[in-house]
Amino acid sequence: MSKHVIAYLGLGANLGDPLDQLQQALALLHHSQGISIRQVSSLYETSPVGYLDQPNFYNLVAEIDTVLPPMQLLNMTQKVEQSLHRVRKERFGPRTMDVDILLYGQRIFNLPDLIIPHPRLLERAFALVPLHEVAGDLTLPTGEKIDQAVKALSNDQWIQKKTFTWQGR
Template sequence: MVYAYLGLGSNIGDRKMQLEEAVHILNQKDGIKVTQTSPIYETEPVGYVEQPQFLNQCIEIETSLAPHELLKECLDIEQQLHRVRDVRWGPRTLDVDILLYGDRIVEEVDLTIPHPRMLERAFVLIPLNDIAKDVIEPRSHKTIGKLVMTDDSVKKYKG
């Protein structure tokens, strides 16, 4: 079993419900057990900014799935919750990203772990720090607690 960390985001429809449903579905999958969830944060969009605000959350899972098997499950959950990919960084019902998978580094055409833009995104690092402050990011060899940044646009969700 390996501990992995996933980033969840939603900005279309009932955003909170979609994050909750994704956690529920993940926890029902064979080989995946959700062990921690961060608070939910409301954040400004990045990249394509003409869209609604996001709700973001990070979760810790314990998994027996290999990285590509986990990726397949994440993509399947996005599909179950009606994810449409028509604009890069555009609006979405749900986004599920593999952030970390143990201490592994994976560099393949369809999968990069640690997530390639994770360290640039406060909306990932702030909730990840809530549940994985002492976890070491394998490229930098620093803990998430050392890498986290503050950003006033990332606020705990009160809804």
């Protein structure tokens, strides 16, 4: 029997119809073998980080229960990106769907294609704020407490909570 792990995924979109794509991505993840969604954060409209000359993003975090080993989970999240016709031109640029693995239980990975905790998690309000909403008591495997990490964010990142209900299909 494979072990169940609680993992956190960060989803983001800023091209096409982001809200519809987020609902579709959540449904695809929930129906993937070995993944079930336990909880979804609110939706956040966020100003772009990194490459600034692009539309605002819509971001959220999903808490999942998975029996997939980390590389298989990455494979599945990449399939979801592809099935939403992800178009990606430049690094940090606009995309129809981005799915990042933020955390995988309390495990740390430094593989060529997979780094967990996600290497830019602590500097990104668009990932940390929704993560804090669904897992307020969390301590990262690297020792940081999530509430302290949120307080330590630079306050130049614009982020606004929106109404959103995961349809849970």
